[in-house]
Amino acid sequence: MADQPERAAAALERALRIAPDDALLWHRLAQVRLNQGQAEEAESLAAKSNDLARGDRALQADNWQIIAQARRLRGDERGAREALERSRRLQPERTG
Template sequence: MRSLPALILLLCAATSSLTFARERAVQAHSNNASTQLIEIASEQYAEGKLDQAAATLERALQIQPSNPATLHYLGVLRLQQGQYEQAQVLAARSNLRVGRNTALRNRNLQLIETARNAQESGQLSKAVKVGLQ
């Protein structure tokens, strides 16, 4: 009877470590799948297939909804597609998750400013497009 609490504690510890290991394996698989989709989107972008690249990044976000880099890249695509409000929202969402990555935070701020300016002027200059890539 005295060993029952110790046995329960041991079983709880074993169960939680198995759960943790399973969660890490699922996360690693998700990261890999998301990374592959980002690479595919990059190729599609380079080929000028913006709609396909955006759809691929959307799939990557279904796997990892909080990935700040994916949010940023999709924001850049939306900007180039003339979807200025969505570009701003995506950049802001990215900044909420960016952590200490100041380079990405600054690119998001630039994206927000560029989208605002483009929305106000009604067009996106080529120089700005090149600067965001």
């Protein structure tokens, strides 16, 4: 089962060759890389997803969550807090 994340990454990379402008695929690959402890790549992939996720505030917020976790893994606590704030600003306001 140790090869599951790498198999998932390979499948996502194949899908991205077919649909390179799919922000959700970039996001999912960022999640896989984060889970593998590849913080720099995860942050880069999440940023790419954000570039493509025009208008999808929920996806952008999720990407900023990944970026925050990646920065925290690298020891960049300040950068992580900034990313979490950006994520928070993209989330819909709660009423009631």
